[in-house]
Amino acid sequence: MAADWWKESAQGIPKLVTETPGPKSRAMHEKIEKNYRGLSGQVKLFPVCFEEGSGITLTDVDGNTYLDFSSGIYVTSLGHCHPKVSDAVAFWAKKLMNAHDFTTPIKEKLIEKMVDVLPGNLNAIQLYSDGTSAVEAGIRAARAINGRHEFISCFRDFHGKSMAAVSCAQMVRGDVFSYGPSRAPGFYMVPRPNPYRPTFAKPDGTIDTDRYIEFYKEFIQEATVGNVSAFVLEPVQGWGGSIFPPDDFFPKLRALCDEKGILLMDDEVLAGMGRTGTWLALDHYDVIPDIVTFGKSFGNGFPVTAMVVKEEYAEALDKISASSSYGGNPMACAAALASIEVIEEENILENVRTVGDFFMRRMREMKDAHPIIGDVKGKGFLLGIELVKDKATKEPFDEAGKLVYQKAFRKGLAWIPAGHILRMSPPLIMDETYAEKGLSIIEESIAEVEKEFGYA
Numbered sequence: 432m433a434a435d436w437w438k439e440s441a442q443g444i445p446k447l448v449t450e451t452p453g454p455k456s457r458a459m460h461e462k463i464e465k466n467y468r469g470l471s472g473q474v475k476l477f478p479v480c481f482e483e484g485s486g487i488t489l490t491d492v493d494g495n496t497y498l499d500f501s502s503g504i505y506v507t508s509l510g511h512c513h514p515k516v517s518d519a520v521a522f523w524a525k526k527l528m529n530a531h532d533f534t535t536p537i538k539e540k541l542i543e544k545m546v547d548v549l550p551g552n553l554n555a556i557q558l559y560s561d562g563t564s565a566v567e568a569g570i571r572a573a574r575a576i577n578g579r580h581e582f583i584s585c586f587r588d589f590h591g592k593s594m595a596a597v598s599c600a601q602m603v604r605g606d607v608f609s610y611g612p613s614r615a616p617g618f619y620m621v622p623r624p625n626p627y628r629p630t631f632a633k634p635d636g637t638i639d640t641d642r643y644i645e646f647y648k649e650f651i652q653e654a655t656v657g658n659v660s661a662f663v664l665e666p667v668q669g670w671g672g673s674i675f676p677p678d679d680f681f682p683k684l685r686a687l688c689d690e691k692g693i694l695l696m697d698d699e700v701l702a703g704m705g706r707t708g709t710w711l712a713l714d715h716y717d718v719i720p721d722i723v724t725f726g727k728s729f730g731n732g733f734p735v736t737a738m739v740v741k742e743e744y745a746e747a748l749d750k751i752s753a754s755s756s757y758g759g760n761p762m763a764c765a766a767a768l769a770s771i772e773v774i775e776e777e778n779i780l781e782n783v784r785t786v787g788d789f790f791m792r793r794m795r796e797m798k799d800a801h802p803i804i805g806d807v808k809g810k811g812f813l814l815g816i817e818l819v820k821d822k823a824t825k826e827p828f829d830e831a832g833k834l835v836y837q838k839a840f841r842k843g844l845a846w847i848p849a850g851h852i853l854r855m856s857p858p859l860i861m862d863e864t865y866a867e868k869g870l871s872i873i874e875e876s877i878a879e880v881e882k883e884f885g886y887a
């Protein structure tokens with residue numbers, strides 16, 4: 432049964448008592464930005480300072496309460512400060528905070544639970560404290576499993592900001608320049624299928640998955656030195672704009688990897704642990720990866736991530752030490768275990784599927800009604816609205832993306848921009864009433880922007 436612990440704090444939101452961002456937010460932000468550098472675009476575009484979160488709400492220092500469509504950044508998926516998760520962390524914060532990589536009772540329970548919920552024989556596990564470290568561990572694991580050293584990843588995927596993770600990603604902002612003149616040797620990138628903007632299409636214009644696979648075969652043959660360890664990719668492009676591949680892509684990629692003896696490394700740091708309505712996003716396609724990484728939703732806000740490989744590769748993990756300062760500490764294990772239990776006890780996956788269908792129905796209506804909505808995409812609570820200048824040319828409408836983001840935030844919707852693609856990752860506990868509330872704020876903002884640009 433869906434729980435309603437969050438409903439009281441959600442009454443009447445958004446509740447705005449000043450213009451937003453309010454005066455206290457602006458003053459605090461101005462003060463901090465002198466010394467805290469490299470802030471992201473979303474903060475610069477809307478410099479609000481948050482003080483409190485409860486369920487699907489966030490309250491700023493001026494006393495304005497927002498409807499949350501971001502879950503931090505896909506992180507607090509069961510709602511801010513879910514009582515079961517927060518209590519579990521507080522319990523271990525008072526009892527035992529760190530025991531290095533020694534076994535603790537709470538770690539033993541978590542590992543048992545993870546083996547229980549993960550698909551297939553994904554049962555050799557290491558715990559980390561951020562997504563990047565889990566991805567790095569996955570790359571080390573791949574090398575340890577097959578002794579090869581080349582990696583293929585996809586245009587516009589994101590895997591973190593360490594050297595190997597950046598080498599697997601095409602970071603279009605300035606970040607990559609601090610890492611040197613090129614990505615690390617042996618790391619290659621290929622296009623991945625985007626049904627709205629296919630690189631390879633059939634004569635009727637629809638995406639041609641087979642041609643992607645053919646291209647990968649040729650690429651492996653011609654561009655690599657024949658030593659490809661793993662194909663590393665996101666199941667759904669998150670940072671790149673909530674881009675889902677066609678349903679036949681992953682089964683075909685799995686077959687290609689099997690044919691070539693290449694490992695399939697599935698980076699579910701953003702999409703995994705319930706966000707799309709299944710434990711792993713790849714469950715939608717009945718594909719089991721050889722290596723998977725996940726985080727974000729895993730601890731509902733507490734920094735805990737995992738790298739898991741199939742049983743047959745377990746021994747390779749013995750070659751790459753699991754030891755880290757914070758990975759698998761008792762508070763982290765308690766947060767992850769409580770989060771998995773909440774997903775089960777509160778039927779979260781079912782809620783994500785049902786309300787997710789509502790989101791998509793409503794977003795399709797919005798697309799039909801608005802000249803600048805080129806495409807809508809989503810599974811469960813991982814959603815995107817793509818803005819274009821013209822539905823025929825599909826030219827990205829970045830200026831509109833920024834404005835819609837700011838306008839909706841000003842009206843009390845806390846969310847995430849991504850250029851011309853509006854991204855949404857609401858807490859998975861949300862019901863249709865609040866889903867509708869958030870979408871109507873977005874629709875109203877889109878209509879205003881259309882008016883400003885002369886579309887209506």
Ligand SMILES: Cc1ncc(COP(=O)(O)O)c(C=O)c1O
Pocket residue numbers: 561562563564566589590591592665669670698699700701702726
């Ligand atoms: C798919 C994916 N992998 C890895 C990462 C890196 O995670 P972290 O920021 O926790 O290091 C992210 C972060 O957004 C991500 O979306």
